[in-house]
Amino acid sequence: MRRILLTFFFLVSLMGFAQTEEENQEIRDITATVVNAQTDFPLESVHVINLNLVKGTITDQNGRFTISAAVNDTLYLSYLGFKTQKVRVTNDMFRFGDTKIALTELAYALEEVIVRPYQLTGYLEIDVKNLPINNSQQYSISGLPTSYEAGSKNPSAVTKVLGAILNPADLLRNLFGKKPRQMRKLRQIKEDDNIRDLLASKFDRETLMELLQLEKVDIEDILNNCNYSKSFITTANDLQILDAISSCYEEYKVLNRKQ
Template identity: 75%
Template sequence: MKNYLLAISLLFISYGYSQVDKNEEEVKQLKAVILNAQTDQPMESVHVVNLNQVVGTISNEKGEFEIPAKVNDTLYFSFLGFKSQKVRVTNDMFKFKGTKISLTELAYALEEVIVRPYSLTGYLEIDVKNLPLNNAFQYSISGLSVGYEGGNKNPSAVTKVLGAILNPADLLRNLFGKKPNQMRKLRQMKEDDRIRDLLASKFDRETLMELLQLEKVDIEDILNNCNYSRSFITTANDLQILDAISSCYEEYKVLNRKR
């Protein structure tokens, strides 16, 4: 009986070790080369992001890159002037060397652009009337040190502002509570220098959308309801947007714990 129990124990221990080894081998270093699809030449400084592992890297002068990955991970490639591309990691990429990823150059048809500067007359009273106006209204609440941007002047804007002030936890719960998996990636994204460098050079929200699996309208909705101005939302780079969403999410977690 004792020998039987000993055999069973050894079997479980052996199985446990094999599972640990298997898990450790799941994430490996994937090596590949990035080429220009039109010229078949290697591309340097292409940004590569593993959307699942939330890590990034950059291709060298030979177009080569190395990144932690496992089978079925999705790699996201981006380079200015080229169409961004997503590639699913397969077993063959690990088994066979020399995997090549080709990026296609974007073709822009540039139309004639006529630049019309402000027609200034030199008379202040006339020139002021010709300047564009910002139609966004700021609402101030007595006792609060910050103003709230509500957009155009209408009843719904006031309701939105009061809702943000009176029910901040409920508002943020609606924003973040439905997307827990996406929000868990925020800290990983902030800790990876390659991803931060990439986002600092981006203004189109494309990479951020892929990393967080959110639509552009979702990102704008989060920032709008976290008291960020329209000016910030439209002009900030993707890294600033990431930090803003992360800050708002941390506030949500604090409010959520207090309820």
């Protein structure tokens, strides 16, 4: 009899645990307020992204936002001039509904900047010789309409370019095959206007790294091997970088399908 009772209580506990887990995984709307940690004033137009669901929103004039989330999802908050912050969603945030999230201002130490203007003479032949030289190397192959930028004089740069052209399927498979789940997020990211607006205003790759779970060096490696120039990789905003990665990934899927 005791064994039957123990089994019964065990099954009841197990069912209660399963029900709690199901509730924790339920996607619901969560509302919170973002404030300045120093002044406690609400912050308007803070970008909030649910990294798990790949959904974004922005705070209103009162610093409030509403976004879909489940327990243990990660919210990523970004605001110009403030330190980005990641917040884990808890049950309390659903129960009480008045969560306050504080962002800390960044302190910038301005260094002395020395401006050295070019000493132009007005004579084209002389001034052209004084312009800085672009050290990036361009390689062209007979029969192909475009040249490819290797970025350095290192002999391996030539190998990298030839590898990208002559065996692109293997190259892209090595790059994208390591992160298939993150790469599938590309389409979701591109369809969310709030996330696209945020990426269009950023140049640090920080948000992309969080969304795709890639290191900055991985992003640069992908673009290098997809024949994007060094100048594009260093000057493009995060949205342009996202579109470039997406284009390269689509090429990978087509090539992979043919294998």
